[in-house]
Amino acid sequence: MLRMSTLFVRTLRENPSDAEVPSHQLLVRAGYIRRAAPGGFTWLPLGWTVYRNVENIVRDEMNRAGFQEVHFPALLPKEPYEATNRWTEYGDNLFRLKDRRGVDYLLGPTHEEMFTLLVKDLYSSYKDLPLSIYQIQTKYRDEARPRAGLLRGREFVMKDSYSFDIDDAGLSASYEAHRAAYIRTFDRLGLPYVIVSAMSGAMGGSKSEEFLAPLEVGEDTFVRCGSCGYAANTEAVNVPVPAAVDASNVPAAHAHDTPDTPTIATLVELLNARPELARTDRAWTAADTLKNVIVMLRHPDGTREPLAIGVPGDRDVDMKRVEAQVGPAEPEAFTDDDFTKYPQLKKGYIGPGALGAANGIRYLVDPRVVNGTRWVTGANEPGRHVINLVMGRDFSADGTIEAAEVRAGDGCPQCPGSLEMARGIEIGHIFQLGRKYAEALDLTVLDQNGKQVVVTMGSYGIGVSRAVAAIAEASYDDIGLCWPREVAPADVHLVIAGKGGDDIAAKAEAIAAALEGRAVRVLIDDRSNVSPGVKFKDAELLGVPTIVVVGKGLADGVVEVRDRKSGDRRDVPVDDVVDVLVATCRG
RNA sequence: CGGGGAGUGGCGCAGUGGUAGCGUUCCUGCUUUGGGUGCAGGAGGUCGGGGGUUCAAAUCCCCCCUCCCCGACCA
Known part of the structure; x- marks a missing residue:
């Protein structure tokens, strides 16, 4: 049980001036995160609780899909990245450092090389495939311009998976398995999303799709068709090709x-x-x-x-x-x-x-x-x-060549409708990598005929820390955060309000204990000498989905149950409140 | 990296060369107890850093760092 009287948190009355986007403002103001470095944030207890809820949902869905979790170091040797050219290709965005002997290292921006080498180390037969493994790791990118709080940092947490298959059909199946797992994951996270194709068909059959949370603060521009549901990254849009025109009456050039x-x-x-x-x-x-x-x-x-x-x-x-x-x-x-x-x-x-x-x-x-x-x-x-x-x-x-800019009102490539422009936060990306890394690092297995074949790979990412901000961004209102239940820091925010002192507090504590006994997560505002108004404001700011007020209603044998998002309030007989809340929180 | 804005107690802000302020937060006491109570007292700042000009610099000059916005870059 979380107790406001001892919780390590300080809510702010005003937005910090360096925060521009709502998720950043509210996460700082409500005491979930603090900036610690350029592009780096400290998670406070409330924020860390939400973060772990998100991480656990991601992990849970990966495991359910049959993918296995591993964990690499964040501090990586240079050599694998030289083999794939990324030591130089990654450019200034790569954090490079040297140890005491002057040996080069890097802080991993993504781990294709390491996963490829790990599989090469352990596996050498087609019988071992398919395989999908993942990790949930802190990643480092020396962003030129970190911005928008958690949405684009230089240190962030990403879940990255890699699939290994013997042939294209296998890769397709692994890709579809990840796609399905991502759909389940984002549904559970309570995050709105669209799946957009991220690469045109021209790119030699490789397939790539992005999961975008359609939010104004997003950095990605995409188009979607109001009529048929087609959606694509602007890079990937194919313009409808008009029919040839009869030019017999056109004067000579x-x-x-x-x-x-x-x-x-x-x-x-x-x-x-x-x-x-x-x-x-x-x-x-x-x-x-x-x-x-x-x-x-x-x-x-x-x-x-x-x-x-x-x-x-x-x-x-x-x-x-x-x-x-x-x-x-x-x-x-x-x-x-x-x-x-x-x-x-x-x-x-x-x-x-x-x-x-x-x-x-x-x-x-x-x-x-x-x-x-x-x-x-x-x-x-x-x-x-x-x-x-x-x-x-x-x-x-x-x-x-598909090079001309795409504009709102352009024709849809799949139907007679027209395209509209929208912005989104990239929260997931699935990608058929193919054999690029396997070839560069010589990952082969023996097939049924004893022949060496190069493994084909897919890579799949979810921005875990970014998802926390995206969820906040998708669900806040003008008085504070509004977490979806499964990621919220608690199910119930129980406010002790009104005079009546020990009786009210004792009853509230009893309700809280009963709820915890039935696996309902409780945050209780047990602060004495804090006025009810302050507690209400804090409860709304923190964004726990159900707010329960134990106060003056007790004299009539009721407590008040509020839905944070809708604002709906109702009085519930005190004897029923635990059952009601259990039902609410599990429903 | 280019353009613009900004760095002053935890947070939000004022302060154009002469003793560093206001609101909020925090502490103490009283008060209040269903919507950021009220009153009183108090704590808290090498004014982003370094250099320079000056009798004197938060304030003027130079360099650097950081933050925010737009662009470039980037998943």
Whole structure:
């Protein structure tokens, strides 16, 4: 039983000024956490209780699914991470340190390498697979900007699982098992979530989905369809491909001087202002222009290659989307230096004529650029554009790329509906890794034919400490926290209120003891010399789902039972209250 | 890393060169006891750190650190 008289907690009347998001403000104000370091928090008793409730639910569901728990050190040797290149690839986000002899170590940001090596150590036969193991571990990432309290720290707790299978079918099954376990876990946590696909189909069959809690403070932008329920990370959205257009009536393409048109807007204005350039059927719009953006791709082997991306001029190129498409290569800005190396490219006036295989620059266009579409685009000469350039008639591309920004109102790829934008907190991620780590670290087993085969892996994460904040974020109101019962620090917050002194206190203690005897977790506010108003405010702030007031009603033989979330109150005969509460808390 | 804002008792804030303040919290006493009671007394701060200017610096100058927001980066 928790007792307010002795609980190590101090509630604050006002929000700490360094907290911006509600979960951070309330968790500090209600005495659940305290900031201890940049991006690092101390859990106070109430917070630690909630944290452990969350952790235990996660663990419980992992175990139920048949996954086994292990535990690695957080302090890890460098070598495995060198083998997979992540010692350098992880960049500044990796916490590196040296021991007294100058040997390099790191604080684990995630443990793919260690799990892979552990399985390699112990297993060598297909008969040992499939296997799914997990840990609940403190992770370290040297975030450039820790923010929003627990939501993005430099030290946080993550549950990470890894599956090991002999073939793709096995990986699929392991993936689905994790997916199902995650659904159960988040349901139990009382956390709203959407499952979004996190990677486009273009990525060679590997599959990845994120569990996002749809909350405004989230850092992830995703889209969802109001009609069919489709949801995806913006990186993973595929635009609906329109049918080819009949272009037989489009006039021939011709280049034209277009002075003083540094932007798409000024170009469109000029096109419509000049009778000889204007369309006969309707006015030109920005979406009729074809904007060609050059990026430099840096491949893992260090080579660089220019890539031209054509998108409708009313949209920007979304570099995150590009990155998701071109991986493992990384897109870099095309510098002025690069322009000097490709003199055929005239900055601001790049057109298809200077691109494509013939010019040594791979040219990919937005999927909306289908055969027959009619464009205005750069003429590869400063101050000139080409009008009425028709895809398939006047130019072609080497392929398509999902690079254009996604906007609210865009068509849904799965139904005739349209997409809306939303924000969410990533609380889980499931990912078919494939053989990348197994290959790098040489994890193989013998198959039925005695042949060595590379194991295929999946990785699956749940942000445990982040989930605490996400739950708070999803359930608070204007007077405080409102925990879902299973993660709350107690089932019942029992307030001793009103005068009457020892009789009331004695009765309250008796009720509390009876509840504990029936496995109802009680937080009792047994502070003397604290006015009822303060106790009520604290109870509301702390957010235990059921508040029981033992006070003046006792004279009439009743105590008051309140539901924290709904605010509903009712008087319950004192003799029934234990039964009523047991039913409430188990219901 | 770029842009913006800010660091003054546990928390929230005022204080433009001359003895460091207010509210809240905390302690003591009385009071009150169903909505952050009231009164009185008290404790608590090397003013983020370092350097400089000055007779004198929370205040002016330089460097650094930290926090918050936007972006970049990142799961």
